Amino acid sequence: MTQKFGLDPSKCIYCAGCVSVCPVLALTLNETKIVCDEGKCIACGICEKGCPVAAIKITKPK
Amino acid sequence: MKVLLLDKKKEIGTPVRCGEGVAEHSEAELGIKVLPSAIASKIVGARVFAPNGKSLCLKTAATHGYVLERKLFDKHLAMDAVRAGAHVLPHALALSLLKKEGRPSGVKVLHMGEEIEFHAPLIVSAEGMEARIAREAGFDAKATLYDVDTCFEYEMAGVSCEPYIDLYFSTRVANRGYVWIFPKGKDVANVGIGIGGSVGQNPKAQLDLFIAEHPELFKRAQPVEYKGGLISVGAPINEFVKDNFMVIGTAAHQVDPIHGGGIGLAIEAGNMAAEAAAEAFSKGDYSKKKLFSYEEKWRKQRGPKLAKRLVLRKVLEKMSDDDWNYLINSINDADLEKVLAGDFKPVVAKVVLGRPTLLKVLSALV
Numbered sequence: 185m186t187q188k189f190g191l192d193p194s195k196c197i198y199c200a201g202c203v204s205v206c207p208v209l210a211l212t213l214n215e216t217k218i219v220c221d222e223g224k225c226i227a228c229g230i231c232e233k234g235c236p237v238a239a240i241k242i243t244k245p246k
Numbered sequence: 247m248k249v250l251l252l253d254k255k256k257e258i259g260t261p262v263r264c265g266e267g268v269a270e271h272s273e274a275e276l277g278i279k280v281l282p283s284a285i286a287s288k289i290v291g292a293r294v295f296a297p298n299g300k301s302l303c304l305k306t307a308a309t310h311g312y313v314l315e316r317k318l319f320d321k322h323l324a325m326d327a328v329r330a331g332a333h334v335l336p337h338a339l340a341l342s343l344l345k346k347e348g349r350p351s352g353v354k355v356l357h358m359g360e361e362i363e364f365h366a367p368l369i370v371s372a373e374g375m376e377a378r379i380a381r382e383a384g385f386d387a388k389a390t391l392y393d394v395d396t397c398f399e400y401e402m403a404g405v406s407c408e409p410y411i412d413l414y415f416s417t418r419v420a421n422r423g424y425v426w427i428f429p430k431g432k433d434v435a436n437v438g439i440g441i442g443g444s445v446g447q448n449p450k451a452q453l454d455l456f457i458a459e460h461p462e463l464f465k466r467a468q469p470v471e472y473k474g475g476l477i478s479v480g481a482p483i484n485e486f487v488k489d490n491f492m493v494i495g496t497a498a499h500q501v502d503p504i505h506g507g508g509i510g511l512a513i514e515a516g517n518m519a520a521e522a523a524a525e526a527f528s529k530g531d532y533s534k535k536k537l538f539s540y541e542e543k544w545r546k547q548r549g550p551k552l553a554k555r556l557v558l559r560k561v562l563e564k565m566s567d568d569d570w571n572y573l574i575n576s577i578n579d580a581d582l583e584k585v586l587a588g589d590f591k592p593v594v595a596k597v598v599l600g601r602p603t604l605l606k607v608l609s610a611l612v
Contacts, residue, residue, distance in 0.1 A: 199263050199475035201396060204375035204389040205443070209382065214339055214356070215256060234391055236398040236449040236474040 186243050188227040189220035195239035202231035202240060247527045249332040250364060251324065252355060256337040259320030263374075263475035265399065265436050267411055267428045268509040270310040276510075277517045278326060284319040285312045286430035290409045294582065296574035297416040297567040302582045311411070313428045313436065314509070338362075343369075343382040350383050350490045367532045368523055370492045372516070375476050377497040385493055386483055391443035393480025393499075395423045395506055398449035399438030400469035407435050413505070414456070415562075415570050421445040422563040425456050427463070437467075440477065440506055442563065449474065477506040481556055482549070486515075486541040487522075489534045494519045500544070502552065503559040511548065518543050554588050557610055564607045572601050 189210075200213040210224035211231065232240045255261075266286065273279055289312060291305030324334050337357060344352035344363060352365035371380035375394075377387035407429035414425040422442025429435045439453040457464045478499040486493050494500070495512030502508065522540035526532045565573070577585075581593045590611035598605045 197398075197472050197474045198261060199473070200374075200376050201474065201476035203378070204476050205391060205394065207388055209378060212339070212341075212378065213376065214254070215337075230391060233446070234389075234394065234396055234443055234476055236396045236476075238448055238450070 186245070187220075188222060188225045188243055188245065189231070190241040190243060191218055191220075192239045192241075193217075195237050197237055197239075199236065201234050201236055205230050205234040247524070249327070250366070251327050251332050251334045252338045252340055252353070252364075253324070253334075253336045254339040257317075257321075258324045258334075258336050259317040262316045262471075262473055263397075264316055264473070264509075265426055265428050265438055265507075266314045266316050266430070267426075267436075267507060268312055268314055269308070269507075270312065271510060271513075276513050278323065278513065280312070280314075280319065281322055284315050284322055286315045286434075287313045287407075288409060289313060289411055289429075292411045292413065294574065295412065295414040296571045297418065298571045300571065300574050302574055302577070302579050303410070304579060304582055304586070306583060308586075309411075313411075313430050315430070340373075340379050343379050350488070353379060368490055368492070368526060368537075370494060370519060370523070371497045372495050372512070373497045375478065375496055377493070380491075380493045380497050383488060383491050385485065385488070385491075385498075387493065387497055387499065389443075389476060389478060389499075390480070393478060394443040394476045395440035395479050396443050396449050396476055397423075397438055397440040397474055397506075398453050399436055399473040400453070401430065401434065401471040401473065402437050402464070402467045402469050403434050404466035404468055405429075405433060405435045405437065405463060407432055417565075417567050417570075419452055419456050419459075421447055425453065434470075436473075437464075438473070443476065477501060477508070479503040479506055479559060482552065486519075486544065487534050487537040490532045492519050492522070492537055492540060500548070500552075503556040504562075514548070515540075515544055551588065558585075558590070561607055561610050565604075569601075569604060569607070572604075573597060576600055 198216050203211040208224050210221045212219045227244045229242045232242045291309045293301050293303050295301045339356045340353045342354045355362050380387045412427040420441050423440035425439045427435050439449050441447045441449050478501045482499045494515040496508045500511045519540045522537050526536045594608045
């Protein structure tokens with residue numbers, strides 16, 4: 185299965201904006217790494233919209 | 247009382263997600279001493295710029311403040327906590343809430359590759375916008391795009407600075423937000439942008455646009471740090487305490503909805519929560535009822551003022567660039583002072599007289 189949460193780590197500034205807006209607590213910031221619990225992620229795309237540096241790309245499951 | 251301070255950062259205070267501006271408070275008000283090394287620069291006032299470049303200047307006792315060096319300020323707070331007898335553990339990520347008989351009883355923490363369980367009769371979430379553990383405990387601390395601003399900020403050298411906090415309003419550049427320049431020295435400043443989370447502008451791209459459009463300020467400027475984050479500009483969460491649990495500061499959305507500042511509010515809330523915790527400890531009772539004194543005090547002292555400012559935010563976000571130009575042109579520095587103090591009526595009357603179309607927008611204020 186394709187991963188839903190796609191992050192470009194070269195753009196990410198570890199601000200955890202995505203963690204704050206995730207409605208299902210799927211994301212965690214661990215120092216300089218955003219970890220996504222793909223089992224919880226509902227691919228709603230809110231984190232993509234909330235990212236201040238456009239580092240996130242959500243793939244909706246087909 | 248045994249206190250354990252957990253911080254997920256390996257270096258407390260770093261990285262920074264903040265404009266670092268704070269109003270001047272006395273040591274007595276804050277209950278802490280701000281060391282001179284944690285103050286990057288002193289501020290005497292604020293200037294508000296309309297899209298066309300016209301500005302108003304606010305310079306009163308109430309506009310005195312500092313731009314902090316949060317990397318040092320936060321670390322100093324942790325040092326003070328050590329001096330007061332607390333245990334401090336950096337590089338400790340709270341993974342999940344532990345419960346016993348349905349009530350919060352501790353947190354599971356990831357520290358140096360090990361999962362550790364800490365048990366306590368009282369947990370205080372000062373988690374900032376993420377508020378993961380607070381949300382797990384059932385607090386409605388989720389951030390929605392409508393009630394946040396998405397922010398991006400450079401710390402830049404080579405900016406010519408004056409001791410003012412400068413705010414630039416423009417829907418074209420920063421819809422439902424603003425661009426700020428907070429000086430941290432003679433030629434160093436935090437240059438940042440906040441944009442309404444639901445408006446769809448990219449903060450970094452928009453800040454780069456602003457910088458390109460202001461060569462008079464940024465011709466020689468270069469960034470030395472990239473920062474960013476989301477900040478609540480909505481209402482505080484609907485409850486701050488439950489049995490065995492309190493939420494303080496930005497995690498509780500205790501943030502000014504107009505400028506997004508939360509340092510002073512967080513320190514105040516921290517003091518109130520600490521009093522409630524001490525009282526709970528002395529009675530051995532950590533029930534919601536016992537801890538509620540913190541929430542009651544905060545809502546009474548801060549609630550009404552912030553609610554008024556939320557109304558003002560919702561009014562300002564409806565204004566076009568043309569409205570902004572008209573507004574800044576038609577009011578003076580003294581009028582702005584009244585508005586910021588929460589006295590809208592005389593200013594609204596003055597503005598609406600010249601531009602009746604603004605009546606609908608501004609009527610919410612009177």
